[in-house]
Amino acid sequence: MESKFSRVLGRIFVHYPEKIFIGEKTTINEGVILSARGKIIIGDNVHISYGSILTGGGLDVQKFGEERKHFSEEIVIEDGAWIGSGAMIMPGATIGHDSVVAAGAVVIEDVPPKSVVGGIPAKVIKNL
Numbered sequence: 655m656e657s658k659f660s661r662v663l664g665r666i667f668v669h670y671p672e673k674i675f676i677g678e679k680t681t682i683n684e685g686v687i688l689s690a691r692g693k694i695i696i697g698d699n700v701h702i703s704y705g706s707i708l709t710g711g712g713l714d715v716q717k718f719g720e721e722r723k724h725f726s727e728e729i730v731i732e733d734g735a736w737i738g739s740g741a742m743i744m745p746g747a748t749i750g751h752d753s754v755v756a757a758g759a760v761v762i763e764d765v766p767p768k769s770v771v772g773g774i775p776a777k778v779i780k781n782l
Contacts, residue, residue, distance in 0.1 A: 663684060682702045709729075768781060
């Protein structure tokens, strides 16, 4: 994979790098965790701030003991999105184009394009 003009500013943690796809002119800052048990697709002109976590997998909480198995789902960050510091993007979420995820937010479902979300779980705060 080739990504023109994208940059990583500092140290990041990458799990399953072969499942991560990064567009052009994207910036990933220090301390970001990209855990791609499920594929992570990051578009063009995306900014991922310090300490954010994108995790494409987890454990099935509906099961117990040995029946509790890992699962994976794709994460998509569309063009022009900004992920604030310390935000968490959980498996299966798509961040719509030109949206903002507030610092510390936990995204468990899709974010509409051109919106600002925040909180735990993240909810739409306003439309841009």
